Amino acid sequence: MRWYACPLQGRRRMNLQLSSALLLGADVLRSLNPQSPQARAIFNLGIVTAIVLAVIFAVVVAIVVYALVRFRQRKGEGDPEQKAGYLPIEIVWTVIPFVIVTVLFVLAARTMGISDPAPPPNPDLVIIGHQWWWEARYTKSGVIAANEIHIPVGKPIALKLDSADVLHEFWVPELARKMTTVPGHPNHMWLQADKAGTYLGFCSEFCGTQHAWMHFLIVAEPQENFETWENAQLAPAAVPVTENARKGLALFEQMSCVNCHAIEGTTASASVGPNLTHFASRRQLGAGIVANTPENLRRWLTDPQKVKPGAKMPDFKFTSEQVTDLADYIETLK
Ligand code: CUA
Numbered sequence: 538m539r540w541y542a543c544p545l546q547g548r549r550r551m552n553l554q555l556s557s558a559l560l561l562g563a564d565v566l567r568s569l570n571p572q573s574p575q576a577r578a579i580f581n582l583g584i585v586t587a588i589v590l591a592v593i594f595a596v597v598v599a600i601v602v603y604a605l606v607r608f609r610q611r612k613g614e615g616d617p618e619q620k621a622g623y624l625p626i627e628i629v630w631t632v633i634p635f636v637i638v639t640v641l642f643v644l645a646a647r648t649m650g651i652s653d654p655a656p657p658p659n660p661d662l663v664i665i666g667h668q669w670w671w672e673a674r675y676t677k678s679g680v681i682a683a684n685e686i687h688i689p690v691g692k693p694i695a696l697k698l699d700s701a702d703v704l705h706e707f708w709v710p711e712l713a714r715k716m717t718t719v720p721g722h723p724n725h726m727w728l729q730a731d732k733a734g735t736y737l738g739f740c741s742e743f744c745g746t747q748h749a750w751m752h753f754l755i756v757a758e759p760q761e762n763f764e765t766w767e768n769a770q771l772a773p774a775a776v777p778v779t780e781n782a783r784k785g786l787a788l789f790e791q792m793s794c795v796n797c798h799a800i801e802g803t804t805a806s807a808s809v810g811p812n813l814t815h816f817a818s819r820r821q822l823g824a825g826i827v828a829n830t831p832e833n834l835r836r837w838l839t840d841p842q843k844v845k846p847g848a849k850m851p852d853f854k855f856t857s858e859q860v861t862d863l864a865d866y867i868e869t870l871k
């Protein structure tokens with residue numbers, strides 16, 4: 538395996554590592570704020586396990602301290618009397634751990650039943666991990682989204698998870714368990730949100746240079762809002778009206794953009810990079826690395842490697858006029 542050389546050096550590299558560490562801390566804290574029946578079951582099991590472990594720890598420490606004080610060697614005392622075994626105590630310290638492990642096993646099995654029921658034959662949503670972004674395919678409507686995944690609130694959504702390249706791990710700490718995406722070996726899980734809102738998701742398995750910037754958003758909304766979004770995503774791409782935007786579309790179709798991206802209704806139909814048919818409706822750019830603003834889009838087109846070093850999109854060395862035309866076109870893709 539080829540190891541990626543970090544393109545950042547010195548202080549910038551250290552800042553990146555520090556921010557990754559802080560982000561990881563924030564992810565873990567999020568899992569302490571469960572917002573779905575599945576996440577709550579996992580959280581409750583975690584609390585019960587922590588209490589049991591704390592009690593065991595306290596009892597063991599108390600016994601050790603008591604024994605140290607009570608039976609310490611006093612002046613003039615020799616070795617204590619040696620015994621081969623003591624049946625009652627052997628039984629006690631076999632039975633107690635057995636009971637504890639059995640109780641935790643039953644609780645864990647119950648939790649798995651709530652957080653991880655068997656998947657249905659047909660998933661609602663297929664999630665595909667890519668270096669370094671997420672693709673979401675809605676099996677019923679045919680919508681293809683990237684990095685911003687809308688779901689109706691209060692409904693369990695069956696996910697099938699796959700990967701286009703290496704191992705990734707799909708994790709929305711507030712909503713569900715983690716699940717690894719393995720190329721060619723689909724996994725399944727459930728995703729649900731009790732309340733409308735935007736939940737941050739991450740890749741939690743190291744997958745290369747931009748592993749730390751493989752974020753996504755789960756947007757949970759009432760059924761009718763979800764349907765409005767889904768219908769908007771199904772609409773064909775906006776037709777450019779301004780002179781610049783028209784030039785941008787022509788440029789998009791002539792350049793290598795079409796080798797990786799798809800825009801419904803144009804000649805671009807590749808699925809290597811994110812589908813851009815409704816790019817401008819998304820809140821973030823580059824799997825969460827920056828907000829999706831016209832300025833950031835121009836920065837991205839000018840040199841994606843400056844915005845997200847290591848990203849699979851190369852620097853095409855567009856002139857500033859080309860950047861303007863392309864951005865004007867892509868901005869119309871609401
Ligand atoms: Cu994908 Cu880490």
